[in-house]
Amino acid sequence: MAATWKPAIRSYILETNMTAHSNVAVSRLATATARRPGALYWLALGAFAIGTEGFMIAALLTTIAADIRVSVARAGLLVSIFALAYATSSPVLTALTGRVDRRQLLIASMSLFAMLNMAAAMAHSFLGLAAARVLLALAAGIYTPNANALAGALVPAEQRGRAIAVVNGGLTAAIALGVPLGAFVGERLGWRMTFVGVGVLSATAAAGLAQGLQPGVGAALVSASLGDRIRAVRNPRVARTLAVTTVWASGSYAVYTYVAPLLYSATPLRGPQIGLALFTWGLAAGLGLAVSGNATDRLGSQVVLRVSLASLTLALAGLAVVANVIPPARAVVPVLAAMALWGMSSWAFFPAQQTRLIEIVGVPSAPVALSLNASFMYLGFSLGAALGSFSLLHVSARHLGFVGATCELAALTLLLVNQARDARSQADGVISAAPHATSNTTVE
DSSP: OOGGGHHHHHHHHHHHTTOTTOOOEEEOOOSOOOOOTHHHHHHHHHHHHHHHHHHHHHHHHHHHHHHHTOOHHHHTHHHHHHHHHHHHHHHHHHHHTTTSOHHHHHHHHHHHHHHHHHHHHTOOSHHHHHHHHHHHHHHHHHHHHHHHHHHHHSSOGGGHHHHHHHHHHHHHHIIIIIHHHHHHHHHHHOHHHHHHHHHHHHHHHHHHHHHHSOTTTTTTEEEOOHHHHHHHHTSHHHHHHHHHHHHHHHHHHHHHTTHHHHHHHHSSOOTHHHHHHHHHHHHHHHHHHHHHHHHHHHHOHHHHHHHHHHHHHHHHHHHHHHHHHSOGGGOHHHHHHHHHHHHHHHHHHHHHHHHHHHHHHOGGGHHHHHHHHHHHHHHHHHHHHHHHHHHHTTSOGGGHHHHHHHHHHHHHHHHHHHHHHHHHHHHTTOSOOOOOOOOOOOOO
């Protein structure tokens, strides 16, 4: 990365880090917006609700499967369905609703998310719950990118990084706190109450947004078109990088989706104790996100990507070895250690991958590239959940770590091939430095 535009990337990543669920919009703020910093926390509460709903179901699969009378492998498809619906619908819906009033769109999508959680809580069949999950993904796919975009419009330009960090802090809290809390509630009160709880959180967020956002706020935000996204994917270097994102996400989610049956099989952990294990994973994931940003600035994105994928491969393989070799009574500590390394290395990958995409396309084109990165990540989540489901039909849950490690090894191999090709192209003078002009855009 050229030293002359490295500070621009650092500034941009500060604004967009943790936007795993993001799609893209370009902010053309021709007029002043109403600035209500308190509204950021209502936006963050909505992100917390969406993140909790999206991740918590992995901890409840065993309970849900027993209640709706399907296999755990089939219940895992509920994760795949949600992720696939989000990945495919969010870019389209964001483009189609680009001219809709942002305040009304956010309130409506969060209100819909609340009602759909209540509908999911009342579902008594796999098809009913799957339909609710698809509709939940559509609502989430509208809310998340628009919340990130509006966050940057609510404050002065020099505060945009902090504003977006506040909103995306909702996702961080969901991973570290919302998921284990959902597991605890699900085990004590039943899995349906977790959806009720998320529904209440969502309704509270919608009411807060109605009170905290002034009419007409964000009127100058303009969404990138589908054509912009398609043109970005046609860049071979971008396409190869997005392929790495997809395989990385597939490997991690092939295991995460079925972490509850894995822990049931490999350890004596039961009930709320599963939530404790997920809390360990979530805290490590948050640490990985924090460490990755600084490490990327100091060592470069390519080094961090290699180290994170290599560590992730070892963590998942180690998890499988522990699950198969050590008796359950003595496996708790090594399993939790492997999960901590897994969480940290998995999410250390993400900021470095964002940086790599910005290095390829340049700061002005970064919003579209990072939007695509989020969509391909959710595509990987969907494929990983499906792969885990298929694997459970043929092997024990204790072997899922090997499945995930194989995917991560494939991602690492693809990464090394990409880096070698880029190095050869640069040596031949084919690849020029990415544009380093700064941009006043706000990411959606």
